[in-house]
Amino acid sequence: MPIVTIATSGKILYANTAANNLFEINDAKDSNITDLIKADLPSMINGSSGSVRKAFKVAIDTDRYVEISSKENTFEHYFILTFKDVTKDYVLLNKLIEYRTNMDNLGKNKNMFLAQMANVFNSPVKSVIGYSKAILEGMGGETDEKQRKYLNIIYKHSEELYKLLDRVTELAKVEAQLVNFSYKNYDITNLLNSVYTEYTAKTAEKGVQFAINTDNLTQKVIYGDDIVLKSVVSYLIDNAILSCDFGTIVMELSDREYLERGEKLLKIRITDPSTPAKQSEMANLFNPYYQPDKKNRTTLIKSLNLCIIGNLVGQMNGHISAETETSGFSIVIPTDKLIETMDFASKVN
Secondary structure (H helix, E strand, O other): OEEEEOOOEEEEEOOOOOHHHHHHHOOOOOOOOHHHEEOOHHHHHOOOEEEEEEEEEOOOOOOOEEEEEEEEEOOEEEEEEEEEEEEEHHHHHHHHHHHHHHHHHHHHHHHHHHHHHHHHHHHHHHHHHHHHHHHOOOOOOOOOOOHHHHHHHHHHHHHHHHHHHHHHHHHHHHHHHOOOOEEEEEEHHHHHHHHHHHHHHHHHHHHOOOEEEEEOOOEEEEEHHHHHHHHHHHHHHHHHHHOOOOOOOEEEEEHHHHHHHOEEEEEEEEEOOOOOOOHHHHHHHHOOOOOOOOOOHHHHHHHHHHHHHHHHHHHHHOEEEOOOOOOEEEEEEEEHHHHOOOOOOOOOO
8 A cells, every 4th residue: 555654844754665656756755745646735634634535646647546545643743644546436437427417418408409399399280279279160161060070180189289299398498407496485375276266177178176175284375486386286287187087186285294393395285086006107107208108198298297297396305206095196395495505306206
């Protein structure tokens, strides 16, 4: 093991053979340690003892990096330094960092491309939806039964395509972290009223009911991004509507159990009477790139919705979980100002 002893000035008092070989020098004695290691002296001898967990470059032509451990002799006022050659680890780490950076850039570029392409197709698809609906409503004259049948097919499939393009755009944005969060205090009852008004009409069209339970909600004003939270809730309810054809979709909000423990968290649980997810499906439930039924557009849209939800909830420092006993999902998000200072990390279970 390479070992040297140095004075507080950095002058080398002793160097063993392994150290001389490391520095590619006949005798390192009387040299200054900073002439051999590209690092500041204080960072190598800080405190009485310790290991400097950092790769320092050896001042030779060959690229070589070392990790340094130091121990102080308090009686004779010198330091004992031992060196570990970490060149292979350092080079590998830098290659991995470079690879990860390139992959991150590639992923962001891919997501931006997908978002742009989806936006390009959105306009013509919206035109098809608009004109087909206008013709069905009488613009351009009367249509016979056969024409109306085909127009209804065009209108329905165009709407499905538009929804799919919208989900692809949204997924690309959230994966590239292009969603802007705006945190503030807001009245959650306003959000609930808006959601209830919007989805009682939508669920009625499907023949199901929609109910909101706030028995265990104690806070009226919470801190967060109400627009993003409404998007998350909307995607969950959309999935519930796609899944069931009868019964009641229930959204429950609660914070009582957390407040009793001194935590400022909000739990939102949405359940529906459809068949719950199987345990074998859980691992890939939030992965839109894994599709056991690739021909089913409804399955694809639901999977895209879940991936969007998982990303958004993760970026709000919350987490989402799926239930196997009932068909439902629960999200838990923080509701205080500490969320601004926390690191964003996906916490999808």
